[in-house]
Amino acid sequence: MADQTQLENARPLATPVNPLAEATVALLTDRFGASVRSVVEHRGETTVVLAPTALVEACQALRDAPTLRYSLLEDITAVDWPEREPRYDIVYQLVSIETRASIRLKVQIGGEDDPDPEIASVMGVWPAANWFELELFDLFGIRFTGRDDLRRLLMPSDWAGHPLRKDYPLTGFALPDPHWGGQTPLDQPLPPGIGQLTLRTSDGSEQPNLNRRSEDDR
């Protein structure tokens, strides 16, 4: 396809040889040797596939390396390959504000015998990971260890299933049971209490009205 598109007005993009990406790969292979599973170069971008166990240490090393200083975590996302083992790619996009280096880290987790895969959180390295990890927990069902506040970020807290998994249907009657991710269908009455409470304790019991103070509070 790429060759067919190189007609008169289209010229192929140059692939820059990035010395900083090279230095990053050298640092990772040096420090983590066998944990570096592969290095892929595509369209001038470098992807390093790491063993899941080495992730946090590698991130720490990249952030603190004086010649690289990957200070900014741009993005964390995941890709679901249901036919493949391990099933999920967790993708970390790093960039350095000081040195203009950029790299993509990838770990591969999950599989048939591991439906709710776990990976260590990198929040200790970059606090920016917070919402990106919550989003992945919500939409892919990836569990991040080392943090105790995993919750759904975008979907309602009582939603069933993880919508960005490939086996979650886009629409139609094949939606997982219960329909609409556990939400009450529109033609059925709401359970008592729903819609009247804004705050509940973690065990589900009702909170007293916090905004109205009783007499003995004064």
Added chain:
Amino acid sequence: MQLEDSARPTALDVEESVRLDERTRRDTMTINMGPQHPSTHGVLRLILTLDGETIIKAVPDIGYLHTGIEKTAEAKSYFKALVLTDRMDYLAPLANNYGYSLAVEKLLGIDVPARARVARVALVELQRIASHLVWLASSALDLGAQSVFLYCFRERELILDIFELCSGVRMMTSYIMPGGLQADLPPGFDAKVRAFLDLFPKRLSEYHDLLTNNRLWIDRTKGIAPISAADAVAFGCSGPTLRGSGVVYDVRKAFPYGGYEQFDFDIPVGSNGDVYDRYLIRMLEMEQSLRIIRQAMDALPEGPWQVADHKIVPPPKYEVSSNMEALIHHFKLYTEGYRPPAGEVYVRTESPKGELGFYMVSDGSAKPYRMHVRAPSFANLQALPKMVEGMLLADVVAAIGSIDIVLGEVDR
């Protein structure tokens, strides 16, 4: 007040806010701000724990505008997923189109003709001014400056007129597409843009007169909701939110794309990281955008505005009804689309809100296997609790305005 347990850096959820409230019940109150609050710029809900009027904890609750754009894109061809991107940052749709188009072009390994490249820069910079005008209008309105709102929307309408001239649509234009532009720049585009370039500096100085040295404005913004450079980087901020804290990082300069390296412009950087600095940076950015647009209009070459490959861009309509090959291309493109070679790319662009990243994975089929959007507002909003802790309730409004969020992009 004793709050030693509550100084944890992790985001609190509702239950934790309630527990905190229980512990210090005589002093604090937990209230909801939003999701229907006019100054939360959409459907952002904040759960605020207050001691009197002082914020102890702020917990953003997002997802009210989650539309599953990333999931939907997996079911569309590359050609059709373009229109989804307009709906994310609906105040800067061309900036989204641009990021998406660059990502798809990188997957395909093609480059666009010079006319498209320069026109895109001019359009995106116009879009940046339009987006900043909405930010200025709404954040000034939030703080009580009503006339600024009317003036800004008056000028924004001039830019939307230009977009309408190009594409027929004011907002959801999808005018920048993979492979170039949807259509050639129309006659009258040059005159309209130049008229705007002549008018806008005068109007911009009027806004400066209204706000920059205004005692009320300074009182409401200087020293409010500050964030240090180290914190801004750690929380993944980008765009004016990051540069307000003094970090020199603009994707247009750090990782030039789409020909930005050929333009001469400066990156305004603040020092205090407060609302006022973020305000000034966007005001100065509009001036820089004017510079870029002027250079782009002068350098705009004649020639094709799309790649010549009609497997990627639709053939002209008159050819479809007279040329067999064009008809086949037309049919193939609209029914199936094109198939980029398998691979993955991450393309970062500087949208008006900050760093907009498109992570696209192709498995060699005609639909994106995965499209992930790194939305600048999403990352910037993470820093809000850090900014408003210890501030007054009224300052939360100023802080939300100053990071310029669009919930369509946060929730996607």
